[in-house]
Amino acid sequence: MLNLHNSLSRTVEPVAPLNHSGPLTFYTCGPTVYDVAHIGNFRSFLNADLLRRTLEFFGHEVIHVMNMTDVGHMTEDSSADGGGQDKMEVAAVRLKEAKKSGSLPEGVEVDANDPYAIADYFADRFLQDAKALGLRVVFDADEFPERMPRPTNFIPQMIAFIQRLIDDNHAYVAADGVVYFDTQSFPDYGQLSGNTLDTIRSGEGGRVDAQTQQVKKHPADFMLWKPDSQHLMRWDSPWGEGYPGWHIECSTMAIELLGEEIDIHSGGEDNIFPHHECEIAQSRCFTGRDSFARHWFHTRFLMIEGAKMSKSAGTCYVLEDLLARGATPAAVRLELLRTHYRSNANFTFQGLKDAQRMIERWKRMEAWLARHADVERVGPGPVESALGAFSEAIGNDLNVAGAIAALNGALAGIPIEAEAPPPAPDGSAGSGTWGDDLAALGKMNAVLGVLDLEHEPVRAAGGMDEAAIEAKLVARAEAKANRDFAAADAIRDELIAAGIVIKDGADGTTWTRSVG
């Protein structure tokens, strides 16, 4: 049983499907595909993935949908009403520059004049990264493409959605030709964010474009359709050639794919207002129901080394940046996931190393259990016994740190350094095998999702290739054989400086790349 904090009620509530026998429906506000997703974006998607895996851990079937926003939206503050620059155009310029400077990956061909090609390019990059980090919904989408819908495939549905809102007097065409949602027609506006119509009215200062404010009935009214013959992506509509508003996409796709009332809706904390507030308004006016998503799940922001993510400070890391520094996808996943989703997380390179070490230890445990899976032991074994604490922690509003502690506690009970497991005392055999513990570990990992990810560094660190490293190691072995330890240590120091850590074992020397 999962108890989960609900941003709408601001309390922790049990999660159960609306339709008791049916699956849970879960919609996640996914990435925009004008740029590569950074690790802050991924923290939010990973927490949605963790939630989904936890629901499955507790025996629910989950239909998880995560969109990829490919309609070019606007860059400026006033842009909710249609101003600013088209983000897809910005992306095009950026791509053209990357092409010119040769910073585009080898073999990539993108027609920067085609917005759909740009969207495809960044969508592919996203899918790649998301798979490396183990987002289940992305694997689902291989079989069911509709699990990762793109708004450009839902334009007719959006138009029908908007038309119905107009027909029911929840939307209107203003003097500027733009279709706006009439927030005053929805008394519950502000329930999610606390930004009620009164507070918005009184707080209207500076940030709203005076000209568009004049044509709207209320400053909080937001755009549903904007006629614009200049916009890069545009479609015919009853209100002229143009493009849909930002919020209408998610409402339309969620209702189309999951039904008029869904169980869980997730996103980053910045989505609470205006995006999710507006989604609720539109959707409930469309369906006439008193609920759209029953449970709202919001992940707080990620900080980098104690500070805000910043482009100018170069801390808007993308997965590739971390891999290039020797991190493994598994460690990145764990580092981004192990801070509770309702706290600001602090990403550090030290933390990344911590995560890496923890996973390496789990991998050794897994290998040991697999080796001795058929061996009987006095049961229940350590991992089996920890499953209760693990389940209680993760079921308690996704207490990942507590769940990890349960797993680490089990680790102490397994002699992973021993060649052979301790023999079961006479007469006590038959209560289980180490394979049962392996199965329990599998259940835990189905939630954490790190053991089956790539856990070896995948990119060269420090610019030294394998042949060079091997050559150094041979030289060092020779020096050691001659008892010339000064020379051997000099080689070791050189490798460490290049980001290579060496390990002298019984079977010779092995090496790994270090993180950071």
Added chain:
RNA sequence: GGCCGUGUACCCAAGUGGCUUAAGGGGACGGAUUGCAAAUCCGUUAUCCGCGGGUUCGAAUCCCGCCGCGGCCUCCA
């Protein structure tokens, strides 16, 4: 200014009124191991939970005030 979240050791981070004289991981320190290291294993490492009041037999946990950090208040995960 309004709304929302948050503040625990050197760092990351659990703790949801008594089982807590505060989990887990990292680091540091000591020991085993090692030519010396690294890795690994064992042990030690907060009488105290941003600050000040209050409620209670009892508070890190509840309430009030203050301070700090983060988000939103029509770009944003």
